[in-house]
Amino acid sequence: MCGTCGCGDSEIISVPVHESILAGNSERARHNREHFVQRGVFAVNLMGSPGSGKTAVLEATARALAGRRRVAAITGDLETDRDAERLRKAGVPTIAITTGSACHLDAEMVHRAAHHLPSDDLDYLFVENVGNLVCPAIYDLGQSANVVALSVTEGEDKPLKYPVMFRNADLVLLTKLDLLRHLQVSLEAIQESLARVMPRPATIAFSAQNGMGMDEWVEWLEAHRFANSWKPQPNVLRARARGATL
């Protein structure tokens, strides 16, 4: 104790936290997920390297779903809104997030962008993440599925080099299949790499150029969207029965 003013020596305390460093993002992602699921929007976080064909996948998907399902997109890039422009030309209402130097999207960015989309009138929301096989993998955005576009031109061992991205994937779209015949790359070797990093490897061989795999991809989307659809809770049904507007 200080004899002059009575102040004490500082005390050292240890404060237990035991919390994920991403807890704040996870909380915002939970909010996004609730928002999407309650409105019957199936949100897909589409990730992959720059140039893996993410935008081409979405352009082709928009054409395949045109007139049947309502689709919107959020795109993330460090600079330019070129991807958003391409998707708008394909008839998809799209919000571009320009991240500046950030290498990934996070739940807050998606939250802000989603406010500019007609969530009440959508079946699918595709979030085209920043082209990157590392950083986007660990940020939950509130999506219902993680899909990775892996082009056959990237070689056979990308999954082994970037395991976290593939471990969290629900589906890997093997893109640019039309180019396979020009390459010294085997689909079996890619599948084998995936089986070492993905506990339940699910893949679709895909080509946005010639339409290969499109039916299977749409079937996958529809099956997962249906499984994910929100079931009204009993108290909500009761409220509706009383004439409440929710």
Added chain:
Amino acid sequence: MHEYSLIQSLLDRVEQEATAKKATAVRRLWVRLGTQSGVERDLFAAAFDVCRIATICEGAELKIETVDAQWECRVCGRRVGKGELLTCPDCGAAAKLVAGDELFLDRIEMEVA
């Protein structure tokens, strides 16, 4: 290079605890990083050194515990080694990651007046 944004989240969280406890300084932070967390230990430490300046963590030491990845069969519990197929050779079930994706702030040591 998402390590910088992670460090920013970490510093915000520590600041929040320090304010709640009316701390005058933070001495040490204990963090657990799994080898499958998607975070590079050295980059994380380097980002901390840059970002802590002019925060309550300016003089704080960052203690990082690395946790190795561990996969197990989700049915029979058999261990699956690093780089092996993630399907149990005994029962054919998919493996699950039981350790190694940690990205945790465990504890903060701080000075209170």
